[in-house]
Amino acid sequence: MRRIAPDRRAEALLAPVAGPLGEALGRLPEGPSLAIRVGDAGGFARLEGDSLVVDAALEGPALTHPLESDGPLPPLDRWRRALASVLEGVVLRALAEAVGSEPGEDWRWRGIAVHLADRALPEAGLALPDLALALTTGAPGAHPRAGVAAYRAAEARGDDPWAAARAWVVAGCDPDTWLALGARALGSGGIAAELPVLVERVATADIPLDLAPWTWQPLHVPAHPRGGHVGVQGTARVAQPWAPAGAALDTLATASEGGGALTAEIGFPAGPWEVASARAFGQVFGARGLAFHLAPSGTLRIVLADAFVGPIAALEVAEVVGTSGVVTGRWQVDGPHRIRFARISNEGLTMHGRQSDAFRVPTPSGQGMGDWLAALKDSAWTWEERGSRLVLEGEMMGGRVEMHWKKSRD
Numbered sequence: 046m047r048r049i050a051p052d053r054r055a056e057a058l059l060a061p062v063a064g065p066l067g068e069a070l071g072r073l074p075e076g077p078s079l080a081i082r083v084g085d086a087g088g089f090a091r092l093e094g095d096s097l098v099v100d101a102a103l104e105g106p107a108l109t110h111p112l113e114s115d116g117p118l119p120p121l122d123r124w125r126r127a128l129a130s131v132l133e134g135v136v137l138r139a140l141a142e143a144v145g146s147e148p149g150e151d152w153r154w155r156g157i158a159v160h161l162a163d164r165a166l167p168e169a170g171l172a173l174p175d176l177a178l179a180l181t182t183g184a185p186g187a188h189p190r191a192g193v194a195a196y197r198a199a200e201a202r203g204d205d206p207w208a209a210a211r212a213w214v215v216a217g218c219d220p221d222t223w224l225a226l227g228a229r230a231l232g233s234g235g236i237a238a239e240l241p242v243l244v245e246r247v248a249t250a251d252i253p254l255d256l257a258p259w260t261w262q263p264l265h266v267p268a269h270p271r272g273g274h275v276g277v278q279g280t281a282r283v284a285q286p287w288a289p290a291g292a293a294l295d296t297l298a299t300a301s302e303g304g305g306a307l308t309a310e311i312g313f314p315a316g317p318w319e320v321a322s323a324r325a326f327g328q329v330f331g332a333r334g335l336a337f338h339l340a341p342s343g344t345l346r347i348v349l350a351d352a353f354v355g356p357i358a359a360l361e362v363a364e365v366v367g368t369s370g371v372v373t374g375r376w377q378v379d380g381p382h383r384i385r386f387a388r389i390s391n392e393g394l395t396m397h398g399r400q401s402d403a404f405r406v407p408t409p410s411g412q413g414m415g416d417w418l419a420a421l422k423d424s425a426w427t428w429e430e431r432g433s434r435l436v437l438e439g440e441m442m443g444g445r446v447e448m449h450w451k452k453s454r455d
Contacts, residue, residue, distance in 0.1 A: 156192020
């Protein structure tokens with residue numbers, strides 16, 4: 046039989062599947078011929094150089110191998126398992142030849158073997174138990190046969206699985222690619238769509254969380270009034286790490302080689318900030334005495350101490366008038382690098398002169414700093430850290446505004 050050389054005992058074991066086996070062998074990647082014998086394999090089968098040992102338990106009398114798992118799908122009978130073992134052995138030997146190394150047993154090796162064996166004989170359903178294993182565990186690192194799901198996902202996005210296997214075995218699979226593969230494998234229309242029965246996906250988890258190497262983990266983070274952000278360490282990645290205020294976050298987290306961890310972050314560089322300058326309505330604005338205190342809890346306190354914000358043309362006014370008082374409110378995560386201000390109370394501000402006989406009056410309605418601060422809630426604000434400065438952009442009073450904040454000494 047092309048590609049394999051079974052001894053007499055192995056030939057008898059494979060006789061019931063000789064026809065399908067011969068057809069499938071011709072659909073596998075080119076590689077060296079593989080001798081087949083029956084013995085104690087310590088599993089379904091074991092490669093020894095150019096020889097494959099198929100486990101003697103596959104000769105019967107039981108209908109299935111003792112190591113077949115009790116998963117959500119019926120296990121392969123011993124004839125299909127023997128067929129799959131030979132096809133997988135041929136793929137593993139061909140891959141080892143292609144990359145110039147000894148065959149491995151992690152998900153990169155075993156996954157492509159299961160995938161190509163199944164694709165060579167799709168009517169046999171050889172990969173179904175392993176696809177179900179991937180869906181229920183999300184852990185090809187702990188269950189190498191579940192690695193077939195990674196190759197299914199690579200194929201679904203237009204990649205050549207055989208080329209991917211050669212690349213991943215030599216150079217590894219980067220964290221972002223692993224995240225993309227997990228999103229396809231566990232997402233709607235992924236491997237669940239191939240299974241003949243409904244199989245429950247791996248259960249969701251909350252943060253903080255440690256992730257083992259080569260895992261796909263669905264997340265469910267309960268809603269928080271402030272919102273937040275999922276921080277990552279190591280090779281961990283999160284498909285959607287930003288949780289808007291008041292909304293639960295349902296997304297996918299992954300970790301590739303070395304594993305990683307997920308942490309709960311507030312989603313904004315909280316603390317005391319002073320307004321250094323602003324751009325609005327085609328003008329550059331200077332600022333004085335205006336500090337934003339954003340607490341991790343989501344509370345907002347704006348302290349005005351002889352404050353003034355205005356264009357260069359208003360510098361003369363700034364020399365004689367200021368505003369003082371405290372404004373309270375809330376800040377909330379609104380999306381990726383985006384926050385909103387809410388429930389701003391601008392009562393109790395005082396406008397005053399800066400001379401020795403200075404006047405002091407409540408801030409007039411419809412003008413002054415109080416109304417400017419109240420307008421902060423007109424839109425969401427994107428933010429970006431640029432060195433020691435924090436730049437916020439949003440809309441207020443009908444125009445686009447860019448504020449530059451610097452760390453406050455308070």
